[in-house]
Amino acid sequence: MKVGLFGGSFNPAHEGHKMVAQCGLRDLGLDEVWWLVSPGNPLKASTDNYEARVASIEALDLPRQMKISHIERDYGTRYTVDMLARLLARHTDTQFVWMMGADNLLQMPHWKDWQVIMHALPIAVIARPGGGLKPRLGQVARQYAQARIDETDSHNIADMTAPAWVYLTPPLNYQSSTKIRQQTPAGS
Template sequence: MKVGLYFGTFNPIHTGHLIIANHMAEFTDLDQVWLVVTPHNPLKKKSTLLEDHHRLEMVFLATETYDRLKPTDIEFRLPQPNYTVHTLAHLQEKFPSYEFSLIMGEDNLNSLHKWKNYEVILENHDIYVYPRINNENANEELINNHKIHKIDAPVIEISSTFIRNSIRDGKEVRPLLPQKVWEYIDHNLFYKK
């Protein structure tokens, strides 16, 4: 089975995440897309994150009606902070018959050379890249690598930061969130201050 790993803090998961994940599951050779809820991205301040179990619950709520999208908390049990190369090694050991690929935006591809052991990742895993609007600084060497697959996916410019700030400011953001995710956020009064 070929599994695409879509990593994120999902703070919160929004319709843009679902559009990308579903597009990768339906319009590439991936059999499933696993949404890997990251407990702590080394590049983000942990203080801005909701607790891990709340973000995981929102990903469950958002994906429960999609057969090919699967939430996973695999990184919750790995040493912190998480590095993708370690997560991939752990998954390959746990699921030896699966072929794991990464899903990322063009903006992340540009900084891939800064990732821990990125050469090992590129050597052993395909990377499916979705477009971003502002991507003038494309890394030509990486884009032309045979392990990199640029996918003609919808360009989505919704951010979790924008949603959090909008909720804090009392703005209507329901169209940007799956209904059950909005209800969960609203019920728990998340992102209000």
């Protein structure tokens, strides 16, 4: 089984997130995408109600190949590297690919043990509006330039040994969780 791990705060989830997940299914040759809802991102000041964020994903009417996962909450892990260590040890018969937006590629050097993550599983980076070339020229992209595969080979990434990463450029969706929160009246 080939599974994309799509982590995030999803505060709230929106059609742009769904497009990223669909890109993973389509372009990475995955059987499923697991939406990993973060109980609390250590790099963000605060994250709203967990159940409300899960409900926002449920409202997207996901296809059957997409599952909402509570692994981080259930494991009690706070950092991606810790969650991945437990997940990979538990699911030795599954080929995982970490999926993230291009903005996270820029932030990745701030993640705990980010180099361990790069060597733990293949990674798919999906372009987002406003990113331009910055993510592809950042520290992670430069340091792991030799591990980058061509987008035309993305369907093989789950079979590759890490470090391996691909930058995907699907059509962009300009929805933003930040903008949605700013447009939602307090108490709604």
